[in-house]
Amino acid sequence: MEQDLITLGTSIRLASFTTIILAIFGTPLAWWLARSQSSLTAICIPLLALPLVLPPTVIGFYLLLAFSPQNFFGAAWLDWFGSSLAFSFEGLLLGSLVYSLPFYIQPMVVAFKAIPGTLLDAAKTLGAGWFDRFFTVILPLSKNGLLIAATLTFTHTLGEFGIVLMIGGNLPGETRVLSIALFDYVETLNYDKAHFLAAGLVGFSLFAMVLIQWLTNDRAAEHKEDL
Amino acid sequence: MSFLTAVLAVRQGTKTLLETPFELESQGVTALFGPSGAGKTTLLKALAGLIPNQYTQGSVIHSKYGSWQTEQFLLAPEKRGIGLVFQQQQLFPHLTIGENLRYAQKRQHDGPKLTFDEIVTIFGLGSLLARYPQALSGGESQRAALARALINAPRLLLMDEPLAALDWTARTEILNALNHIKSELQLPMVYVSHQWDEVIQLADQVQMMDKGKITRSDSLAALTTDIDFITQEQRLASAILMTQVSGHLPDEGLTELKLGDQTILVPMITLNPSTNVRLLIRMLDVSLVVEPVARSSILNTLACRVAHIKDHEGAALILLSCEGQFFNARITARSKRLLELKVGQPIFAQIKATALNSPGPQDG
Numbered sequence: 324m325e326q327d328l329i330t331l332g333t334s335i336r337l338a339s340f341t342t343i344i345l346a347i348f349g350t351p352l353a354w355w356l357a358r359s360q361s362s363l364t365a366i367c368i369p370l371l372a373l374p375l376v377l378p379p380t381v382i383g384f385y386l387l388l389a390f391s392p393q394n395f396f397g398a399a400w401l402d403w404f405g406s407s408l409a410f411s412f413e414g415l416l417l418g419s420l421v422y423s424l425p426f427y428i429q430p431m432v433v434a435f436k437a438i439p440g441t442l443l444d445a446a447k448t449l450g451a452g453w454f455d456r457f458f459t460v461i462l463p464l465s466k467n468g469l470l471i472a473a474t475l476t477f478t479h480t481l482g483e484f485g486i487v488l489m490i491g492g493n494l495p496g497e498t499r500v501l502s503i504a505l506f507d508y509v510e511t512l513n514y515d516k517a518h519f520l521a522a523g524l525v526g527f528s529l530f531a532m533v534l535i536q537w538l539t540n541d542r543a544a545e546h547k548e549d550l
Numbered sequence: 551m552s553f554l555t556a557v558l559a560v561r562q563g564t565k566t567l568l569e570t571p572f573e574l575e576s577q578g579v580t581a582l583f584g585p586s587g588a589g590k591t592t593l594l595k596a597l598a599g600l601i602p603n604q605y606t607q608g609s610v611i612h613s614k615y616g617s618w619q620t621e622q623f624l625l626a627p628e629k630r631g632i633g634l635v636f637q638q639q640q641l642f643p644h645l646t647i648g649e650n651l652r653y654a655q656k657r658q659h660d661g662p663k664l665t666f667d668e669i670v671t672i673f674g675l676g677s678l679l680a681r682y683p684q685a686l687s688g689g690e691s692q693r694a695a696l697a698r699a700l701i702n703a704p705r706l707l708l709m710d711e712p713l714a715a716l717d718w719t720a721r722t723e724i725l726n727a728l729n730h731i732k733s734e735l736q737l738p739m740v741y742v743s744h745q746w747d748e749v750i751q752l753a754d755q756v757q758m759m760d761k762g763k764i765t766r767s768d769s770l771a772a773l774t775t776d777i778d779f780i781t782q783e784q785r786l787a788s789a790i791l792m793t794q795v796s797g798h799l800p801d802e803g804l805t806e807l808k809l810g811d812q813t814i815l816v817p818m819i820t821l822n823p824s825t826n827v828r829l830l831i832r833m834l835d836v837s838l839v840v841e842p843v844a845r846s847s848i849l850n851t852l853a854c855r856v857a858h859i860k861d862h863e864g865a866a867l868i869l870l871s872c873e874g875q876f877f878n879a880r881i882t883a884r885s886k887r888l889l890e891l892k893v894g895q896p897i898f899a900q901i902k903a904t905a906l907n908s909p910g911p912q913d914g
Contacts, residue, residue: 450657
């Protein structure tokens, strides 16, 4: 039981960090993808969607190679931080960022594209600069997209398996996450504990989906109530 | 002194959307008039700084507040102090009407301004402040959008066919409100329209646009006395007469207006003597008589001359000249025959006239 709590802690830490980091860096990226007229977006959109269709083991394999101290990125990381990325929480986090990126980006791009250009032009002429517009017009109008993106990213990271197996290993308190623990219990025929974890994940995911449903519906109702 | 002088150019690929010199007066309403696709909207966007740099090569805009655009530099729209109102979809849907107005108030520019309450009254928004934009009719939305732009205290107000999607009643309400604003604020305004009857109700200057160029720039008074110009079909339906208040008849609830040597009575308007008043005369509200009728429910009979006759779809359009100004009557072919109308002939016109720019409470 104590082992399971530590595993749960690692999973939640990983999912939270992934969501927060993607919210900070993924949001401007999504804005650029949604609004830029640059032809570069034609390459970036499919590239960023790749993790949706690639087997997680493929991504894991290439990340593992990149993390290796024999390669430039792994060597530079080791040089800078004094520890290897492979089989570490930081490595796992980097992997999650790559793997979960499309789950954050896609809903945000949809939300940003849905904002009419006339509203942004209106905000500009009313005297709102870029940051002002972002926080007073763009974010409030993409609140639903943001909620969906964050929830999808969080739950998806929580359930990720293949990539963790490839680059994280199974170190308690460091890289051992719920989906791996579940796999271990099934392997060792410990079905009671497996049931407990599996049901817990089902329950949480269901809760998250209901939450999205409720929050997005509620927002829609708020705007329509005085029709 | 002009408000701004500019050379504007907008190109997309090999297509030239706009290429014209442009100058704007410091006061009054300038109408940009022309067919759709003439480049009117593009011109407004270029003035507002909303067209990205790569499409506006060669544009130069010098306003009386400094340079807005040169070969090397494009001033951001939010720093130009411009108010902009489009046809639709411009109120922030996540804010109530009151919050939309406060948003503009918090970010005021340094142009002429009225108080929040004055603007809410002029545009009749008192009962709408707590509502969300989605719950408003088209006319209410446009009133709110104009009010928001004005509360922002712009140095220049740009309006891109703000009445295009509205019915006649809503258009009249808004035109009255704009005329009220015009009399209260020394604010230059640009009004884009392809409806001549809107232009005559509001504009002081008219700039005609076609194929990305300004083709003619004139005062409204000059255009409405140019027979060649006003006998073009789409400009016949209504006309204006420029008059002055000469006195009031409070007992009868009437105001006397002076048109040259003639007098016109309209329902009481609260303006001082000598104030200029525009009278809107609709073609269908004019009837012609050979001699003045002594007793009639029509208050006003004007001595005119027939200036031009045009047969049109079984009826006749008669352009009348009265004290140097022009308006139209539409009569049947039979009436034309019975009256034996000829160009140059004196005739009397019975008119129903509506006084514009009469300030009055709009809320209610």
